[in-house]
Amino acid sequence: MSDSTDDDVKVPARPPRGGGPFGGMNMPAEKAMNFGPSAKRLIGKLHPERLWLVLVLVLAVVSVTFSVIGPRLLGEGTNLIFSGIVSKTLPAGMTQAEIIAGLNASGDTAKADMLSAMTLTPGLGIDFAALSSVLFWVLALYILASVFSWLQALVLNAVVQRTVYRLREEIEAKINRLPLGYFDTVKRGELLSRVTNDVDNISQSLQQSLSQVVTSLLTVVGVIVMMLLLSPLLAVIALVTVPLTLVTTVLIAKRSQKLFVAQWTHTGELNGQIEETFSGHALVKVFGRQKEVEQRFTAKNAELYEASFGAQFVSGMIMPAMTFIGNLVYVGIAVVGGLQVASGAMQLGDVQAFIQYSRQFTQPLAQLGSMANLLQSGVASAERVFELLDADEQTPDEEPAETPVQTHGRLVFENVSFSYSPDKPLIENLNLVAEPGQTVAIVGPTGAGKTTLVNLMMRFYEIGGGRITLDGVDISKMTRNDLRSRMGMVLQDTWLFGGSIRDNIAYGRPDATEEQILEAAKATYVDRFVHSLPEGYDTVLDDEGGNVSAGEKQLLTIARAFLARPSVLILDEATSSVDTRTEVLVQHAMSALRADRTSFVIAHRLSTIRDADLILVMEAGRIVEQGNHEQLLLADGAYRALYDSQFAAAIE
Template sequence: MSESTERPAAAAPARGPGGRGPGGGHGPMGGMSMPVEKAMNFGPSAKRLMGKLRPERLWLLVVVVLAVISVTFSVIGPRLLGQGTNLIFAGIVSKALPAGVTQDQVIAGLRASGDTGKADLLSGMTLTPGLGIDFAALSTVLLWAMILYVLSSAFSWIQAYVLNGVVQRTVFRLRAEIEAKINRLPLKYFDTVQRGELLSRVTNDVDNVSQSLQQSMSQIVTSLLTVVGVIVMMFLLSPLLALIALVTIPLTLVTTMLIAKRSQKLFVGQWTNTGELNGQIEETFTGHALVKVFGRQKEVEERFAAKNEELYVASFGAQFISGLIMPAMTFIGNLVYVGIAVVGGLQVASGAMQLGDVQAFIQYSRQFTQPLAQLGSMANLLQSGVASAERVFSLLDAEEQSADPEPAESPTDNHGRLTFEDVSFSYSADQPLIEHINLVAEPGQTVAIVGPTGAGKTTLVNLMMRFYELDSGRITLDGIDIAKMTRDDLRGRMGMVLQDTWLFGGTIRENIAYGRPDASEEDIQAAARATYVDRFVHSLPDGYDTVLDDEGGNVSAGEKQLLTIARAFLAKPSVLILDEATSSVDTRTEVLVQKAMSALRADRTSFVIAHRLSTIRDADLILVMESGRIVELGTHEELLLAGGAYFALYNSQFAAPVTDEV
């Protein structure tokens, strides 16, 4: 792998006129104005999220079957407990009645004495006057109830275990899809999206989707099945009381929809503000030293406080409004409970129902309203999860770079002959940048690119690397159109050393070998010696095994630059691109690096973007760019003699400063 893969976002920031990216920012952290988040479309986003579960269809069926078994055992339990209550109550009443008479005789006697209410009550029971509680029958009923509840819990646990695997595998695939998508996104996407915002989508939003699926799916399946099972049992016990309980359903639906509609946009705002706050924090931490140097702590704190306040307001509103669902469901359930208790009591008094049946029905009413309340409370979790899913889907739907050609072509030679044939490119159609450039860079040549800021120097390099596609014309490498090569093949033949260095958390040896993972220890040390890394590595306690942090904070800026140069040296590319690569090293080290680069450039094409003209005097060809056009080209001496744009640039750097006399 070449140096060009170090840091794509920072390696080649999109430049429009004036050196700014399409979003008006300087590179990836410059596009601070985020696109306005559109209103969340719950239905399609939720449907698409459910579509991610399609590969788990078989396991989802297993989850449903386990839930059916668990709920079936659970809803039978109250019926058995009601029978146990009937046995206890009938035993107590029977014990109080005189032995030797029948139930019918007792009832007839009560009616004859005018106690019709008590007679109606006893007529709905099964009594054996003179006998007490049938403990044998009661024990059998309670044992079965206990067995059913144990089995229900066991199947519920298995269901949760299987569902956990379903959700985690789905999120695993989603993360893999995001990673693959990021690798297919063009550079311009990273130029217009804050890193913190992108990280928030990849981490916070994906985690929120995972938690929402994990917590809501089991509850939804179990709650729906419980509602169906309980309705069946309630109609078997008492159709009248069942109709009273069914009033809960429309009340629940209307209440949930009214509340959810208000909290919908707030959840989108919550996660949008979370992403923007993360972007602001990431930017501040990255430039922490700069903030301190310029004394902008107060401004940073004020910006943070303002955005944090926006997040607080959105989060509080979303959670508060959606949190009203559960209390509302509980209130509706209590009203239904009161209605069932009153009507059920009248039913028992009239002999139409037994006490145990009313007790079972009251339990069923609780079992009925509880899952409805849980479904209502799931609304806020689902809204939050789908809001995050929509943000993830917007990333997955972002426009991708064009696919690599199939079959792709590849140069048979590896000399690095690069040609520009009538190349034109612009970031936007109404602002032309590079127009009709023709250029030939021969193997072994060093081509320097100079010009004022925003002239298009870095853009020219971006086009070589295919970070952007041409509007017209073509670029060839060793005779092959780079548009007909795969990007990996093209960039594997190029090495890039940037002004902004990038090191990852690992040893010095691993950082150098990043340019060629299969390199031997001898190759690594040879590259280190050639680029003068070896001389400072030996001064470190652990030498090449010294572990660097991800910012390379335990080595100096110049040493970090030397490490990135060694990385490119090890890759041995056919085309070498140096973007102000020696700007962070001292003058003496710069001389040494220039010598090392001379060896590296043998039989290879080198492009050097430079502002210090003293570093490119020996270049074989110097291109002077202005406003995206090559206005001059030639050697250092030829351009000075021409007295044009290069002559003016050179004099501006080396002429004595002019002071105005007052």
Template sequence: MSDDKNGQQAATARPPVRRGPGGHGPFGGMGMPAEKSMNFGPSAKRLIGRLRPEWFGIIWVLLLAVASVAMTVIGPKLLGNGTTLIFEGAFSQSLPAGVTKAQLIAGLRAQGEDGKADLLSGMHLTPGVGIDFHALSMILIWVLALYILSSVFGWLQAYVLNDVVQRTVYRLREDIEAKVNRLPLSYFDKTPRGELLSRTTNDVDNISQSLQQTLSQIVTSLLMVVGVLLMMLLTSPLLTVIALVTIPLTIGITMVIAKRSQKMFVAQWKNTGELNAQIEENFTGHALVKVFGRQKEVATVFGDKNEELYQASFGAQFVSGIIMPSMMFVGNLVYVAIAVVGGLQVASGAMRIGDIQAFIQYSRQFTQPLTQLGSMANLLQSGVASAERVFELLDADEQSADAEPASSPAATSGRLEFDDVSFRYTEDKPLIEQVNLVAQPGHTIAIVGPTGAGKTTLVNLIMRFYELNSGRITLDGVDIATMTRDDLRTRIGMVLQDTWLFGGTIRENIAYGRPDATEEEIVDAATATYVDRFVRTLPDGYDTMLDDEASNVSAGEKQLLTIARAFLARPSVLILDEATSSVDTRTEVLVQHAMAALRSDRTSFVIAHRLSTIRDADLILVMENGQIVEQGSHTELLEADGAYARLYDAQFAGPILTDEELVEEA
């Protein structure tokens, strides 16, 4: 596409979103300050809301998690009973048989050993009887069964959750794809491709990973906290109060650290998008960078952006990483307090030794999920930061909806009429003002003028890439604003100066304009546009695979392929935007002859800088500053000695003019 609209769009207002550098070129738009993020709460709520269609699976996840956690928290209590059974059995065996527990306690108190008496009072003793191995084996069997079932339920929970998350991310990708197709062309003019790719790939993958890890941990950890807290209360209310000191400390530490790390995660993913945009830009223009010897400058800019990403990523991970050791420190303090107080409780006979063992294990299980919740904060924040960027894309302004009910021309002849058309990219910068034009069926309309005059913009309005500010454009008597975009664009073929071919065979690239075309029709279109002659020289012919950049064919051959694609589509209106700029002179003459035959019964708009290619046009429009200042045939415009004549003289009399005269003529 020619660059006459780019000058107008340079001043287009940027949308208020976080994204990469706005400028294009190897060095454009670097060093832009970071913008503030959306609120964490609403973004997280919106992200969780996308799980709503998977409510049935989520219920299963919760039920499986409850079953798994319940069996996990019962285990320590049973193991505590087993420990008590071993300790009390071993202690009973050391006592003389035939003496009752009450007699032993009374004897100890008579001897002034109240501490030992208190210790024995808390035990279930049968003097002279050893360990009950049958009861112990039953306890161990139950514990083993519980832990096996807990693992099975945990595995099933992970399986179902994985399905829930992947389905959610699948729908998110579908929504992004649909959204991209509904975005106006102006969005892509303002957003670097690397930044858009980063949002649709890196950020979505990060959301998937964050949901997968955090949802499982959050559900399991919360249930574990509730279950363990209940078992702790049943075991020892006093020690439970000590353990509960963990909660306010955990919440306080997490909130303080999370508040700082959230901004860093936002900066991390913003810098990731900017770096991707620059890499994509530099790789695309790699040949140009080498031609001008700017490798060092590009490497310097890359190094700066890479350093910014490193600093943001390091800061985010370091600050959020403090949560885990902080939680472990609090947990260790609680563990010490429980061990001391619990030992005193056992010594006083208020608790059995197995209960204190179970409680210590519960205290670990209580602080562990709190620690896990803290450690999940960095993943959750990273995922929400990515979700914010994706939501900004999903919330971007869309192109206006197609008219309902839509109109469609009864007959297709290709008559186009501009009726008092005005358009501007920004409200305060007029571009095309009150253009009136009639293009008759079968006629060729050439559009010429200096760069920035509005030539490409004019044909973009025909395609409805942009909406008019006023006036209307009709195709065969029907206002194109009342037609669906799909219906309109199936009637128009467009060949741009910037060729675009996708990875696939030559046959598939030609048939892109009409997938149902037969082999004969593809070959006929290729023959008419002189594609067939070079395709036949390739080893695989029409089955030759083109890579993403189509580097295995020349620039001129790529342009011929795009012309063949447009011709195969059989449009009623043909738009050629500098479509022969990359072909050699001899091929251009042949293509001109082919287009002359194919333009039969088609209205053609040709944007050209080389005036020699449009001498035979039925009507030549000369544009300056968005206005049609002259129109007529080649001969008529030369005789008028106006703007067209000045362009013609500047192009063909250039060698005899000085640089100053050329500037003045332009």
């Protein structure tokens, strides 16, 4: 890969773009994201679950309906209690109409009006049978509401988790379709933050906000209907909160919007810094830069703190504001409702029910306001994930693809041109023929383009002009999987995954038998050190290979390539981490490995490539000399200068 050695020309970082991959990574924190389209796109991810969402809506409607009817029944219970208490104070044997008429005649019209709004039997007292029936139905309704609410939460949880599962799959597939150049411009910690932290935040936001939004909206609608049935006048007082709530929420949300974008931007940058520091932890210690690293971390952590605190504080103002508005409405309803009861326009139980409805009305409005906090955070994370999903992909494989009839390993470069940046040409009109069975060594100073040449063979980057053929077939017309399955690569930077030594060797050929794995291990001298380990080939390596030495890790990667038996073998400083004695042994193994296949060897130590059939000397992306070791020494050119710098330096 491009970062496998320090020989490769580094890819210049692309300037931040608004719509391109990670275009917002370096943007100023105060720049607001495009909330509407991102939120719409996030909701669109739920489309495959539309039938389940309909079920969630039905369950929510049933649950909210039962919850909304409850206060009305409780109001009836209050009416029964109040009527019973009042009836006990009235003389038995008289009708309600007679008592009201008597009160009017005596001038006590206020009490007469109050009694006229009630249904009672003078002298009877509280009807406990009717009250018990009302309380039973209230209890039944609330239990059913809770059951349906639980079912709604269960189904919605499954919907959200399946959606996030598909999103993770989509991200994984996208990463595999991205070109290598994309990863050269992005910090690994930043990418990991988007794949992990941002996806988890999306999951949490969808889980909480969807349930709350659906329930709150249905509750608001149901409560408005019940309030209008009870008292249009009090309903008007309650509805004053709607525009007031919307204005307050929008004003606060506008301010917190920018802060949430900054929060997740700083989170990604901090993760990138941490990953970078831990990956190079040994170097930080060696050069005594701990204090500087700590200062950088403290500064970035402080930026994240400021952004997070601001986002949570500003958005957290929504709930107290909604509560204050709700309390104002509560006072208004209590005063006007009391006057209504006194005038006989309403019963006491109806006012009590209305007060409950006013609470039920302002509470979901406040919850909707507080959901803006979570929703903004979730959409901010979604936009970061969508930037990854919208990144430019590598060109798709041609259909139908071509494939070599016979595999010999003949590789030809015909007038190949390539550059990482259009204004900085690197390789121009390069021509090269590597015959089957040849060992081609590539040497040159750092930055000459040696590793770039290898990357072009593997189609990690697409060439800008000319063509490269493998056994007569243009590699751009082959599928990448087919092309790379015919090539083996051993890098200077070793890569091992968390698993046993056996699994790491077999990674190059998953269907290999135990005998083939052992043969590859013995041929590359892995078998020699494996037997010194307690578990042998079952020794589990961590993902950094920390329990084996650097040289042993490199031997394992060589064994992996040996097992794969490719037709074209690429060795990029493959013995740079092994000791001199082991290097001699590995060279013998390499000779066996290179037999009957084309090999490309990138090397700094010229002693390792003296026996190469063809040596290419590169400078600034051009092949300035080619030939075998003796021919190039006699030519007394660039190769001779490199050779003398290593073996014939003057001793002072």
